[in-house]
Amino acid sequence: MYCRGCGSELASSKKACNECGVHPLNSSNYCQNCTSPTKPNQVRCTHCPALLVGQGAPLGTRIVSLLVPLFGTFLYFMWYYKRRQAETTAAVSTL
Numbered sequence: 001m002y003c004r005g006c007g008s009e010l011a012s013s014k015k016a017c018n019e020c021g022v023h024p025l026n027s028s029n030y031c032q033n034c035t036s037p038t039k040p041n042q043v044r045c046t047h048c049p050a051l052l053v054g055q056g057a058p059l060g061t062r063i064v065s066l067l068v069p070l071f072g073t074f075l076y077f078m079w080y081y082k083r084r085q086a087e088t089t090a091a092v093s094t095l
Helices: 059-094
Strands: none
Touching: none
16 A cells, blocks of 8 residues: 555555655545556556545534434434324323
8 A cells, every 4th residue: 555645655554654654544645556657536547447445524524314214213213292182192091
């Protein structure tokens, strides 16, 4: 594996590059497979069949993707509680 920031070779288990000090996959200057120069928005290397690995989704997107299911679960339990409460009220009123 090669650092995407400076192109130096390193072990795949490294958390930071010894040459440039950044996480090996957080930059976009070089291909992590063959060290050919790449453009910032490039998805596939033009010199080898590798898909370029980036830093992933922005932080805001990650937070929203975590909160949406939690909010949906909250709404479900609120609906369920109100439904059970309405059933209990209806059962009591029929007695």
